[in-house]
Amino acid sequence: MVKRGFYIGRFQPYHNGHQSVLEAISDEVDEIIIGVGSAQMSHFVNNPFTAGERIMMITRSLDKLKCPFYVIPIEDVQRNALWAAHVKSMSPPFDVVFSSNPLVVELFREEGTLVVSPEMYERGTHSGTEIRRRMLMDENWQELVPSVVVDIIEEIGGVRRLSQISKKD
Amino acid sequence: MVKRGFYIGRFQPYHNGHQSVLEAISDEVDEIIIGVGSAQMSHFVNNPFTAGERIMMITRSLDKLKCPFYVIPIEDVQRNALWAAHVKSMSPPFDVVFSSNPLVVELFREEGTLVVSPEMYERGTHSGTEIRRRMLMDENWQELVPSVVVDIIEEIGGVRRLSQISKKD
């Protein structure tokens, strides 16, 4: 029987913290489903990259992950009470959710899904913010993400886009 | 000819202030329509309870109200100019709106419905906030709501839910 775990993030952008969490999860389950949250968002200061760009970052970075994985965009639904059902309809069935986000934990628990939230998953939670800050300040953001992510962000002009949309109106 | 009055709130949760306003309104009209606003919201720090939970709180608390009443969930529409038409389509016809919310007053007035907003309806407007604060601080919130509401919130684990979703990510 295949055991599948679900992990969700916004991945704006995908970084080393995500990578190490996913590597740890790959020791626990047979297959991982990675939900790309707020998939409909892009070109915002806090959400600069499209779902497609984020899917590419994740897929390439996990080239050598020891277990198979799915990468699935999850659009926000405006109703928390429907969110767990929404995720489940978009995903292959899973047995356990790995998350330390309090709302994710609550919504899956009320819905009856096992949730595991060890402290280590918190590490780097806010790295996305730090990376975007460094991009805007022209500091070394590259050290915080896998090298293929650097390549993708360069290819799509990601830093230029972030700078442009961060200008004052 | 039956005279009906409309009253709307978010009821997060339903409390003694709402109760006394509705008892006062029951002296003025033959039937009351109680709109449960932002019905689609739940599991937010400021909107922890589902529409279904709030409907149950209201209905049970008004067991002995002297006039018949309807409890109707009203989902937000993102367009203020359509809101009065939205409410009217979801509700039995009514002759008067009881409200001291400035936007509710304006939208019904522009649409041609009589609005009454005596000062007393303001009392306890912000009690919802105070009750949720007390829940999180483990203070006495029970004294601010009807006793059946205490029962319902215990039954659904409402304080635990609110605490969980109030945690920092």
Add this chain to the structure above:
Amino acid sequence: MVKRGFYIGRFQPYHNGHQSVLEAISDEVDEIIIGVGSAQMSHFVNNPFTAGERIMMITRSLDKLKCPFYVIPIEDVQRNALWAAHVKSMSPPFDVVFSSNPLVVELFREEGTLVVSPEMYERGTHSGTEIRRRMLMDENWQELVPSVVVDIIEEIGGVRRLSQISKKD
């Protein structure tokens, strides 16, 4: 412990078939939740009445029902996989669904809710269609609905509305 049952229909309009089903259900449970399906629809040939009008028909017809009941508008969600969660968020908790609609049965079963669908609930399933046909043909539709429903439809000009929207463009 209160046992609650859920029953859903479109009630276009509410008729004697619904009434007898609900009376039968009132022998089985302590409280009934009546979902008014496709609540957002009105002014269509097959869905002429607003949710508010239908809520009024139901509530008044059940004046003497032997158990308490809730009448709750349920807007369609375009995604079947979320429908059961949607209903549950809008309703007080319930223990059993009474339905003979195949999709309703399937969606609640997959979601884990007990569904009962005895043959008798099918009776009059299509009476709504027959009643609307009689309204348009000026035949005796009044015998198929509770007398308070006749009153309400007259008060709102329901037959005139249906005739008007049934004209060919």
Add this chain to the structure above:
Amino acid sequence: MVKRGFYIGRFQPYHNGHQSVLEAISDEVDEIIIGVGSAQMSHFVNNPFTAGERIMMITRSLDKLKCPFYVIPIEDVQRNALWAAHVKSMSPPFDVVFSSNPLVVELFREEGTLVVSPEMYERGTHSGTEIRRRMLMDENWQELVPSVVVDIIEEIGGVRRLSQISKKD
């Protein structure tokens, strides 16, 4: 005091029937508001043109209309009970609606707006269908529309688009 009239159509495409109706209306009011219905639709067999393309057809064809006019895209709302409020929020205020569409007539009448629906407005109601048929059959559709509409449809490759989307899958 300016008297404004409202007229709505889908204009797929704008044709001589619309033109003569609007010329007649221009004798009755000081200003005309022309609603472009189902504005969100395009690239469908029955709705091939975008709102922008239809706005251009109308505006250029009415170059010499004797009164000022507004051309306003009106997206469908899925709820008939909100439609009149939706139209009114998107339009300058108007005193009268010119329409022979039974649903439009009903929705504005219930909302309290004067509706005029003389027989002549029906002429050519179904010309849109006929024009699209001729386009697909390579027959003379040009004679049914103003000459500037012919130009626009050629400029945007409208007949080619219609033929392509009409192919069987």
Add this chain to the structure above:
Amino acid sequence: MVKRGFYIGRFQPYHNGHQSVLEAISDEVDEIIIGVGSAQMSHFVNNPFTAGERIMMITRSLDKLKCPFYVIPIEDVQRNALWAAHVKSMSPPFDVVFSSNPLVVELFREEGTLVVSPEMYERGTHSGTEIRRRMLMDENWQELVPSVVVDIIEEIGGVRRLSQISKKD
């Protein structure tokens, strides 16, 4: 060949800054398309006027503009990545966008449309805020808008509406 330019604003309300920008643009192109942004919003403190009211303000103020123009309501789409396609579907085709809004600039550039953003277009960007402040303070807002806009705001009771919705709940 007709050269068309696109200009977008929220116009809450339309003011002299907009007027002078549009007059300048009318020297550059043959036709102007004016997008009324956030068209679905009204009755908010920062967005008090409906799309219909704003369309009327713009159209009347530009009575003597030297080139033809289109005024088109543009509802927000919640997805930035679709916004340029959304605008293009609602508008006649255009060759150039005039904007100094950083996000508008980015979205059209990524989509391949020429964007011009000379400094002068910034002038008065924040006048809308200033005008609404003066309305609430009973100061001279009239000097900042065309005189026909004063007339329209008086006709619709705009200052009264803004005052009402600005009250504390």
Add this chain to the structure above:
Amino acid sequence: MVKRGFYIGRFQPYHNGHQSVLEAISDEVDEIIIGVGSAQMSHFVNNPFTAGERIMMITRSLDKLKCPFYVIPIEDVQRNALWAAHVKSMSPPFDVVFSSNPLVVELFREEGTLVVSPEMYERGTHSGTEIRRRMLMDENWQELVPSVVVDIIEEIGGVRRLSQISKKD
């Protein structure tokens, strides 16, 4: 430089026709993006499976495909004019679309993307319908799909679900 191709279907269910098309495409490009269309639909007679179920069918069936691939759910947008932008925002960038669906061809062509639609891609277009018919008739549907798809459909009780929702109301 990586060359990516995009292929879209509803995959209700994924079958041998899809498999052979994708194998052929894998000779033409370096990476394939597979869009799962109408992702929001499930539990309909013509769309019985959820996006998650379909993603699992596709991913497992392509275990040995000779090039890397992405499987991405694509929810319907109700506006054809935005569809190509919607797909592009959800997907890694692609150079060519493989499709024989007339609307898909038109929407990508107008948007400027290269579309290839050789006859062979049509084969088996309607197999989905045939497979669902066989499921309902208890005929041999298994021969038309990869063996892992048979396993998945059995695991999720797919035939039972389809039978249930196909019952007459």
